Amino acid sequence: MARVLGISAHYHDAAAALVVDGEVVAAIQEERLSRIKHDPGLPLAAAFACLQHAGLRPGDLDAVAFYEEPFAKLERVLVHLLRHLPRTWRAFPRALAGQLGSKIWVLDHLSEGLGVARDRVVRFDHHRSHAASALLVSPYERAAVLVVDGVGEAHATTIWDGRGYDLRLLASVDFPHSLGLLYAGLTAYLGFTVNEGEYKVMGLAAWGQPRLREQFARIVRLTGDGAYELDLACFAHMSDADLGFGPALERLLGPRRPPGRPWDFEREDDRHYADVAATLQAVLEDILLALARKARALTGADHLCLAGGVALNALANARLQAEAGFARVFVQPAAGDAGGALGAALLAARERGDPRPAPLRTAALGLPVDADRARDVAGELGLPVRRVDEPAAAVARLVAAGKIVAHARGRFEWGPRALGQRSLLACPRDPATRERMNRLIKEREPFRPFAPAVLSERTGDFFAAGPDDMTPFMTTTARVRDDARERLGAVTHRDGTARLQTVEAARAPELHAVLTELAALGHDPVVLNTSLNGAGEPIVAGAEDALAFWLRHGVDALVVEDLLIERSP
């Protein structure tokens, strides 16, 4: 039986995950504690927080597992820099500085930062870590595993045969061909920030039509054997770390969109950019579908696990569930690089003879919120804080009255989605709520949807699909039933879908209680659920963050465990 800490770091969304005797005890992204969005730094705060939560000291750890092979990564960087000379000569010094200045020493830095003997620090392949993070906490004994991201050491897409604890690599597509980098390049072309704006591209897709397939056929194409290749002339990620696309892309699709310009679909060019997003989404889905079908043919498995940053594309996941031929599909909530920490920990636990963990029930793997601390700080600030006996009932009444409630209860979530522990909750009915939410807090582009959370057993009343293995983690979408559209006006996207979360008591007890109370009051057991953070901020973690959020943003009420603060009218 082993105690293993998994670590992902140095690219984006650094994280730590603690596995004790084959059980996932805690998993935390560094950004929640450092308060730097997508913090890529060595996640020591997250690591110590995991240990503290479990009552362990660094000396108790049997292994620290890093989610990548630093030397293999260096090799790929070197080979590509050399192969693409002279294009790469400008990037050469910076690339090497990044590698040699910190990245190749990462195992030493972990050993020193955590105070763990160097020979206890081990590492695993990037895509294997991703694959393990999905398969080993999935409900499936046997599954095909498809990993799709920007790039790991060399692989950008991999297909694995997963049986029990074993993962066997069956096929790969290697850098510089990459669906993650295709999406990232187009994200940059559309004027959004890479590693941040990908959700915006997905939201924008519903406002356009996939009219540009001819142009996209020259940007990326399926190679016939279920793999794909990019036209590298359209991209610059091989030689330039600042820009993901090349002049050939602008010759095909027109000039890039200026970053930061407000969106206006009355403008012809903004409608064109929406068409670019729609076509990108359609093409991505087609390629993922081909990859998933290939995975099914190679493995004969009935179940599919997805991981890697591209697996956070909820629209594509819904299409895979419907069309790829698998009975069930699973995506772990931290499918991006943060998830690699979990996968690496599980691989190291396996090597030490631990049993495979139980299927992941909940994403609430972070730290609890300290209500005593919240009461003390609120008292010092002179805020009108009071204790309530039944917080869920109080929240339900506020939501039913049209209020926006900041809801911080239980342990914070693992992964980019707020699933009821650190959420802003509101009535899903009135589209005006969306405007208010955007004006007060989120400052989102008008085309970005808000998501609903629904009592699991009532899903069918509102959505065309029932709960599945992805809906508890909000990693898929479903069509809103025509007869429910009016009641879900604030959470139905332009294309008639919603990125729903189905809520069970065992997975998100606090949110489940709120929805149950809403039903008891005679309302629909559905809330608008969006993450508890302002624009550009990481999601709230502790009591101080929750109070700081309250002071900065004009929400109507804040609930921290059994404490309630209401804005006086």
Added chain:
Amino acid sequence: MNAPVTRPPRPGLLRRLAARLRTIAGLVLHFLHPARFVLAPLLIVLLLAGVLLWLTGGLAYVAPFVYTLF
């Protein structure tokens, strides 16, 4: 909630040096593999640059596509 975990003190220079030497040995072994032999001469230059960077504290630069290259 459990008590905060005390952070370890920074190891001494000799321990850190030993760890770096171990990493360099691992790196050399990785690139001495026959399939990567052509890259071996480059490695010497790289290691010198690496030691320089380590001594100067490294460079911090983050670009959007940093993870594809660096």
